[in-house]
Amino acid sequence: xxxxxxxxxxxxxxxxxxxxxxxxxxxxxxxxxxxxxxxxxxxxxxxxxxxxxxxxxxxxxxxxxxxxxxxxxxxxxxxxxxxxxxxxxxxxxxxxxxxxxxxxxxxxxxxxxxxxxxxxxxxxxxxxxxxxxxxxxxxxxxxxxxxxxxxxxxxxxxxxxxxxxxxxxxxxxxxxxxxxxxxxxxxxxxxxxxxxxxxxxxxxxxxxxxxxxxxxxxxxxxxxxxxxxxxxxxxxxxxxxxxxxxxxxxxxxxxxxxxxxxxxxxxxxxxxxxxxxxxxxxxxxxxxxxxxxxxxxxxxxxxxxxxxxxxxxxxxxxxxxxxxxxxxxxxxxxxxxxx
Numbered sequence: 281x282x283x284x285x286x287x288x289x290x291x292x293x294x295x296x297x298x299x300x301x302x303x304x305x306x307x308x309x310x311x312x313x314x315x316x317x318x319x320x321x322x323x324x325x326x327x328x329x330x331x332x333x334x335x336x337x338x339x340x341x342x343x344x345x346x347x348x349x350x351x352x353x354x355x356x357x358x359x360x361x362x363x364x365x366x367x368x369x370x371x372x373x374x375x376x377x378x379x380x381x382x383x384x385x386x387x388x389x390x391x392x393x394x395x396x397x398x399x400x401x402x403x404x405x406x407x408x409x410x411x412x413x414x415x416x417x418x419x420x421x422x423x424x425x426x427x428x429x430x431x432x433x434x435x436x437x438x439x440x441x442x443x444x445x446x447x448x449x450x451x452x453x454x455x456x457x458x459x460x461x462x463x464x465x466x467x468x469x470x471x472x473x474x475x476x477x478x479x480x481x482x483x484x485x486x487x488x489x490x491x492x493x494x495x496x497x498x499x500x501x502x503x504x505x506x507x508x509x510x511x512x513x514x515x516x517x518x519x520x521x522x523x524x525x526x527x528x529x530x531x532x533x534x535x536x537x538x539x540x541x542x543x544x545x546x547x548x549x550x551x552x553x554x555x556x557x558x559x560x561x562x563x564x565x566x567x568x569x570x571x572x573x574x575x576x577x578x579x580x581x582x583x584x585x586x587x588x589x590x591x592x593x594x595x596x597x598x599x600x601x602x603x604x605x606x607x608x609x610x611x612x613x614x615x616x617x618x619x
Contacts, residue, residue: 284322284325284326284327284328285327286300286301286304286327287300288325288327289318289321289322289325289327292321292325293317293318293321295318299314299318300318300322303315303318303319304318304319304322305371306371340399340591341396341397341398341399342371342372342373342399343372343373343374343375343396343397343398343399344363344367344372344373344374344375344398344399344400344401344402344584344587344588344591345375345377345389345390345393345394345396345398345400345401345402346360346363346374346375346376346377346401346402346403347377347378347379347386347389347390347393347401347402347403347404348360348376348377348378348379348404349378349379349380349381349386349404349405349406349407349430349503350378350379350380350381350504351378353503353504353531354558354561355529355530355531355557355558355561355574355576356404356576358558358560358576358577358580359404359428359429359576359577359579359580359583360374360376360580361577361580362576362577362578362579362580362581362584363402363580363581363583363584365581366580366581366584366585366588367584367588370588372399372588375393375396375398377389377392377393379406380406381406381407381408381502381503381504382406382408383406383408383409383410383411385406386403386405386406386408386409386414387411387414390403390414390415390418391414394417394418394421394423398423399424399591400423400424400425400426400587400588400590400591401418401423401424401425401426401587402425402426402428402583402584402587403415403425403426403427403428404427404428404429404430405427405430405431405432405472406430407430407468407469407472407502407503409430409472410471412432412434412435415432415435415437416435418437419435419436419437424587424590424591425437425438425587426438426439426440426583426584426586426587426590427439427440427441428440428441428579428580428583429441429442429474429579430472430473430474431473433473436599437599438586438590438598438599438600438601438602439600439601439602440579440582440583440586440602440604441473441474441601441602441603441604442474442556442574442579442603442604442605442606443603443604443605443606444473444474444477444478444481444556444606445477445478445480445481445484446481447478447481447556447572447605447606447608448477448478448479448480448481448482448485448526448556448572449481449482449484449485449488450481450485450608451481451526451554451572451608452481452482452485452486452526453485453488453489454608455524455554455614456485456486456489456491458614458615458616458617459617460523460524460552461491461523462494462497462522462523462524463482463486463491463497463522463523463524463525463526464494464497464498464499464515464522464524464525464526465479465482465497465498465499465525465526466499466501466507466508466511466512466525466526466527466528466532466533466536467479467482467498467499467500467501467528468500468501468502468503468507468528468529468532469500469501469502469503470500474528474529474556475500475503475528478528478556479498479528482526494522496518497515497522499511499514499515501532502532503528503529503531503532504531504532504535505531505532505534505535505538506535507531507532507535508527508531508532508533508534508535508536508537508538508539509535509536509538509539510535510539511532511535511536512525512535512536512539512540512543513539513543516539516540516543516545521545521550521551522551523551523552524551524552524553524554524614525551525552525553525554526554526555527553527554527555527556528555528556529555529556529557530555530556530557530558530561530562530565530569530571532555533553533554533555533557533562533565533569534565536553537553537565537566540553547567547613548567548612548613548614548615549615552570552613552614552615553569553570553613553614554569554570554571554572554613554614555569555570555571555572556571556572556574556606557569557571557572557573557574558571558573558574558575558576559571559573559609562611563611565613567611567612567613568611568612568613569611569613570609570610570611570612570613570614571608571609571611572606572607572608572609573606573607573608573609574604574606575604578604579604582602582604586600586602
C-alpha cells in the first residue's frame with residue numbers, strides 16, 4: 281500500500297505543501313474553492329492524515345474526553361450529538377464514556393481519559409458523585425474541563441447549566457395562579473445542583489404564594505424512570521394524593537405516568553404532572569407533558585465551544601458560568617383555570 285503524503289497532493293496540483301496542509305485543517309487562509317479541490321484530490325489519491333505527526337508537531341492530541349451519566353436518556357444523546365457536531369467542525373475528535381450514574385465508574389473514566397492525553401474534558405456528574413478528588417487532580421494537572429448540566433460549584437472549573445431555580449419558580453408560580461394548592465415534588469437528589477436548585481425554586485414559589493408545603497410530598501430520589509415510578513407508588517400508598525406532581529425531569533415524570541396508569545388514575549383528570557424536560561421528547565408522552573423546556577443541543581454546543589476556546593488559547597482557564605434559559609410550555613398533562 282502506497283503511503284500518500286501531503287507533498288504528493290501538492291505536486292499533483294502544482295501548489296505548496298503548506299497550502300495543502302492548511303486546506304486539510306480547514307484554515308481560513310485558504311479559499312473555499314481551493315479547499316474543495318484539495319480535499320477532493322486527497323480523497324481520490326487515498327490520503328490518510330498522519331495524526332501522530334500532527335500531535336507531535338502541536339503537542340496536542342486533538343481529542344476531547346466526554347463523560348455522561350447515561351445514553352439511554354435521550355437528553356444526553358442530544359447533548360453528545362451537538363458536542364460531536366461542533367468538535368468535528370473544529371477538527372477535534374470525541375472520546376465518549378458513560379458513568380452509568382456511578383461515581384466509581386465516572387472516576388475510572390476520567391483517569392482513563394487523562395491517560396489518553398485528551399486536550400480537555402466535558403463532564404456531567406453522576407447522581408452519586410459527592411467526592412471531588414479526581415477533579416482536583418485534573419485541576420492540578422491544568423487540564424481544561426467544563427462541567428455541563430450537573431456540576432460542582434466549589435471548584436475552579438467553568439459550568440454550562442440551565443437556569444433551574446428561576447425556571448422552577450416561574451413554572452410553579454404560573455401553575456399556582458391557575459388555582460392549584462396541593463403539589464408534590466419528585467425532587468431528584470439534593471446532593472446534585474439540578475436536584476437542589478429545582479427543589480428550591482419549587483419551595484420558594486409555594487412560600488411566595490403562601491401555600492403550605494407538605495414535607496411528606498417532597499420525595500427525594502434519582503433521575504430515572506424507576507425513581508418516578510417508585511415515588512408515585514409510595515405517594516399513592518399513603519391514601520392522600522396531591523392534585524399535581526412536579527418532577528425533576530421527564531424520565532422521572534414518565535415513571536410517574538406509568539405508575540399512575542397502573543393505579544387506574546387518569547392524567548390530568550385525577551392527577552396532573554409537569555416536569556423539566558425537552559419538548560421533542562415530552563410531546564410524545566400520552567398525554568403531552570407540561571414541560572419546563574430545555575434545549576440539550578444548545579447546552580452541548582455551548583459547553584464544547586467554551587472548552588475548545590480554552591484549549592486553543594492555551595491561556596489560564598477563567599471560571600465561567602453560562603446559564604441557559606428555559607421556557608415553560610403548557611401541554612395536556614395539567615388542567616388550566618381551576619378557579
